[in-house]
Amino acid sequence: MNGLRVIPTWKHGQERLYVCRTDGRNIAWYDRRAARVNLLSEDRREDVLDVLGPFLTGPVTVGPPPVPTSAELARLTLPPDDDLAPNRPGETLLVALDRDPDPPRRLRPDPRRRSLAAEQAVGETLDGLEAGGWRTLHSIALPGGDRIHHLLIGPGGLYCVRAVHAHKQRVLIDDPMVAVGRRPPRPLLRYLRADADRAAYALTADVRPVLAPVGACGIEVTAPLREARVLPAEELYGLARAGGVLKPAEVEALHAVARNRHTWARV
Known part of the structure; x- marks a missing residue:
């Protein structure tokens, strides 16, 4: 086990799946509508994709969060x-x-x-x-x-x-x-x-x-x-x-x- 867990949430009417460490801190989130996995750190990229695997509904873009407009x-x-x-x-x-x-x-x-x-x-x-x-x-x-x-x-x-x-x-x-x-x-x-x-x-x-x-x-x-x-x-x-x-x-x-x-x- 990689010690990560997935927590689903709803924000502004949109579903997001947050990936959290054992201490509760977020290290990534999956925006299903945008088909994007946002990583706060590249160190645990493979672990994040592994724990999100059952939730991914198709091809996704993986990378740091986009710069706000x-x-x-x-x-x-x-x-x-x-x-x-x-x-x-x-x-x-x-x-x-x-x-x-x-x-x-x-x-x-x-x-x-x-x-x-x-x-x-x-x-x-x-x-x-x-x-x-x-x-x-x-x-x-x-x-x-x-x-x-x-x-x-x-x-x-x-x-x-x-x-x-x-x-x-x-x-x-x-x-x-x-x-x-x-x-x-x-x-x-x-x-x-x-x-x-x-x-x-x-x-x-x-x-x-x-x-x-x-x-x-x-x-x-x-x-x-x-x-x-x-x-x-x-x-x-x-x-x-x-x-x-x-x-x-x-x-x-x-x-x-x-x-x-x-x-x-x-x-």
């Missing part, structure tokens, strides 16, 4: 309080409802809950694109009390997505006005474009606005839209078909900048 270094040095990546869809509304819940005898549902349901539905769809190399940030607070509902970053570029609750209602879009059911029209497309422009300024990259009605029974657009798209929430996965705009390293670099709260302090 600038995006990885930015993420590792980001204080947790400044990191927007853990934000849940509708994070701002969730906090507001926790601090100021519905009155016990309210006759009508709190409109914040309808908005929250819409943002959660859109957020769930966008989070499902992660396997295709996309990254999503939710509920990004902007100066002045505004916020970006969802920022999608991936191979097809950057998208500023605004969720609109429209359960079983028709949506009429007369740019920039958006009317949902019998509610008065609101200039949502103007707000959406302003959010996308602010995101573009913060990230020095092109950001395209997308309006995402949730649960609408029909969407009518009176004229071609200017620099904006309207996609029902259940069709947002179609954004994943776009590609050829950003390389994986560029996606990670933009995500590292966008997840920093201070990036948005002066837009």
